[in-house]
Amino acid sequence: xxxxxxxxxxxxxxxxxxxxxxxAAEAAHLMGAMLGRAVTGWVQKASQSTSSAAAAQPQRAxxxxxxxxxxxxxxxxxxxxxxxxxxxxxxGRAENAHVPPFSVEVKTNTYEKDWxxxxxxxxxxxxxxxxxxxVAEIEEMCNILRQEGVVVRRPEPxxxxxxxxxxxxxxxxxYAAMPRDILMVVGNEIIEAPMAWRARFFEYRAYRPLIxxxxxxxxxxxxxxxxxxANDLYDQNYAMHTVExxxxxxxxxxxxxxxxxxxxDAADFIRAGRDLFVQRSQVxxxxxxxxxxxxxxPDYKVHIISFKDxxxxxxxxxxxxxxxxxxxxxxxxxxxxxxxxxxxxxxxVKPPAPLIPDDHPLWMSSKWLSMNVxxxxxxxxxxxxxxxxxxxxxxxxxxxxxxxxxxxxxxxGGGFHCWTTDVRRRGTLQSYFN
Numbered sequence: 398x399x400x401x402x403x404x405x406x407x408x409x410x411x412x413x414x415x416x417x418x419x420x421a422a423e424a425a426h427l428m429g430a431m432l433g434r435a436v437t438g439w440v441q442k443a444s445q446s447t448s449s450a451a452a453a454q455p456q457r458a459x460x461x462x463x464x465x466x467x468x469x470x471x472x473x474x475x476x477x478x479x480x481x482x483x484x485x486x487x488x489g490r491a492e493n494a495h496v497p498p499f500s501v502e503v504k505t506n507t508y509e510k511d512w513x514x515x516x517x518x519x520x521x522x523x524x525x526x527x528x529x530x531x532v533a534e535i536e537e538m539c540n541i542l543r544q545e546g547v548v549v550r551r552p553e554p555x556x557x558x559x560x561x562x563x564x565x566x567x568x569x570x571x572y573a574a575m576p577r578d579i580l581m582v583v584g585n586e587i588i589e590a591p592m593a594w595r596a597r598f599f600e601y602r603a604y605r606p607l608i609x610x611x612x613x614x615x616x617x618x619x620x621x622x623x624x625x626x627a628n629d630l631y632d633q634n635y636a637m638h639t640v641e642x643x644x645x646x647x648x649x650x651x652x653x654x655x656x657x658x659x660x661x662d663a664a665d666f667i668r669a670g671r672d673l674f675v676q677r678s679q680v681x682x683x684x685x686x687x688x689x690x691x692x693x694x695p696d697y698k699v700h701i702i703s704f705k706d707x708x709x710x711x712x713x714x715x716x717x718x719x720x721x722x723x724x725x726x727x728x729x730x731x732x733x734x735x736x737x738x739x740x741x742x743x744x745x746v747k748p749p750a751p752l753i754p755d756d757h758p759l760w761m762s763s764k765w766l767s768m769n770v771x772x773x774x775x776x777x778x779x780x781x782x783x784x785x786x787x788x789x790x791x792x793x794x795x796x797x798x799x800x801x802x803x804x805x806x807x808x809x810g811g812g813f814h815c816w817t818t819d820v821r822r823r824g825t826l827q828s829y830f831n
Contacts, residue, residue: 474616474820476582478668480720481824482774485548487576487607488539489816491531494523494572494809495557496760497596504636505643505653505679506710511760520569522558523809527758530805535816538779538801545773545799550820552576552603561599565627571596573603575811576818578711580604581663583673583693584826586617590663593654593680595626611820621688622659629657644707654682661685664711664815666699667718672830673699674716678709700830702737706730713814714765719746720775721829723794725768741831746794749786753807761810769812773799779813 473485496518497503507515522528539549557570571594579600581588587608589601601620612618624630635643635653646652654660661681666689667674673693675686690699704715704727716732717725726732728747735745751767753759759766767787771779775796780787782800791798806816 470614472585472615474582474585474587474611474614476668476819476822477584477670477824477826478721478822478829479718479814479819480772480775481822483547483772483819483822485550485819485821486542487550487552487580487604487818487820488535488542489572489574489576489811490552490554490603491528491535491572491574491806491809492554493557494528494531494574495570495596496521496523497571497594498568500568500595501631501633501636502594502653502679503596506708507761509640511758514758514760520558527805527808531803531809534801534803534806538803538806538813538816541799541801542779545777547773548821550607553606555603563598563625565625566595568595568598570599572809573600574806574809575664575815576604577713577811577815578662578664580608580818581666581668582818582820583668583697584617585615586619587611588663588689588692589618589620591621591623591660591685592662593624593626593630593660593682598623598626619692621661621685621692624658624660626660627657630655630660647707647709650677652677652679652682654679656682656684659684659688661689662711663818664713667712667716669718669721669829670826671697671828673697674702674712674718675699676703676706676709676712676715677701678711680710696826703733704730705733711815714763714769714812717768717770717814719770719772719778719796721827725770727765727768729765738830743830746790749790752784752786753804757804758808760808762807766807766812766815769814771813771817781807781812 496515499515499519503515542549552573555570555573557572560567560569579590579592579597581590592598592600608618632653632655635646638646659682665676665678665681675681675689677683677686686699686701693699702716706715709715715727715730719725722743724738724743724745725748726735726745732738738745748768751764753764753767767781767784773779777797777799778791779799779801780791781804782802783804788798788800801813803813803816
């Protein structure tokens with residue numbers, strides 16, 4: 398039809414050309430061009446018709462998604478430590494948060510006083526009223542970060558109630574509340590942690606749109622090997638012991654996660670330029686640490702440190718680096734390698750006892766979330782508005798407290814450091830540890 402239509406126009410133009418007149422040459426030129434385009438288009442369509450429609454569709458999809466080189470601009474991802482001036486951050490979501498099913502690895506990291514809660518709500522939403530308050534608190538936290546000049550990004554809302562099944566296990570999801578657990582930025586690279594809880598197997602999906610955006614703008618993107626989370630990854634009898642017995646097992650270097658395959662949560666690492674510090678915990682095994690060590694070598698060194706912690710899971714409420722050679726060290730979970738830091742000239746600060754009331758629910762963490770702070774730069778820190786003792790401690794260090802109340806959000810398992818992953822801090826790669 399298109400070819401016939403074009404030939405009709407060619408005939409009309411030919412008449413104009415034969416009649417002469419001031420536009421005869423222009424008409425002749427246009428006539429040739431139109432005929433050429435019509436014939437070329439007809440040949441191309443005829444050629445395409447020889448391929449099946451099914452084969453053509455994937456080709457279009459590849460063309461749409463094709464990425465050759467990053468957009469020519471400054472990479473939006475760059476962070477080397479925990480204290481350089483913060484410019485962009487990912488803040489988690491409390492929306493749709495669900496209590497994880499009460500499986501062996503979850504039970505290991507909870508206390509007997511909370512087991513009735515998990516037995517009642519496991520696989521279901523967190524209590525509605527509490528969750529609404531947590532959502533409001535995090536929204537206010539985001540507003541304050543923006544007021545402090547920080548760009549705030551958020552993961553996608555996800556329905557975490559959906560049950561999923563792999564060849565090795567069945568579970569439902571949890572949340573995308575704690576970006577620090579799953580994402581680590583080292584330089585201009587985003588590293589996705591493999592995680593160790595089955596309820597968090599698909600947590601990465603909430604962050605993929607953001608990560609793809611950063612990748613297209615020049616960031617490196619690495620996903621650590623995803624564990625199968627088969628039964629062999631866990632000591633199935635571990636949670637059967639009493640809490641006291643499990644504490645003794647930790648003291649012997651025995652954890653619920655085995656060395657069957659690599660696993661780690663990003664929150665078991667803390668960064669200080671060319672040096673990263675990590676603990677072996679209930680969610681991070683030696684295989685996972687070794688994978689990170691080899692991946693980051695030779696530009697970065699990964700140091701294993703340990704603590705007198707009866708149930709280690711995530712390092713940032715135990716050992717939180719807040720400045721060059723300056724670290725908050727939990728006084729009830731002292732570092733076994735503290736002399737190593739003192740010899741390197743580091744200042745060890747012991748934060749005051751937390752002021753969280755005994756009756757406040759902390760279903761996944763301890764009161765020491767009080768020291769789980771977020772540095773906006775070397776002289777500004779985001780800290781719980783209720784922790785007056787912490788405010789005074791930071792004042793004595795010459796650091797201004799940005800006070801925010803996230804007490805209900807704390808119940809979901811994290812403080813300010815946990816609820817965030819810094820995407821960009823203004824600074825350069827340096828060495829702070831010898």
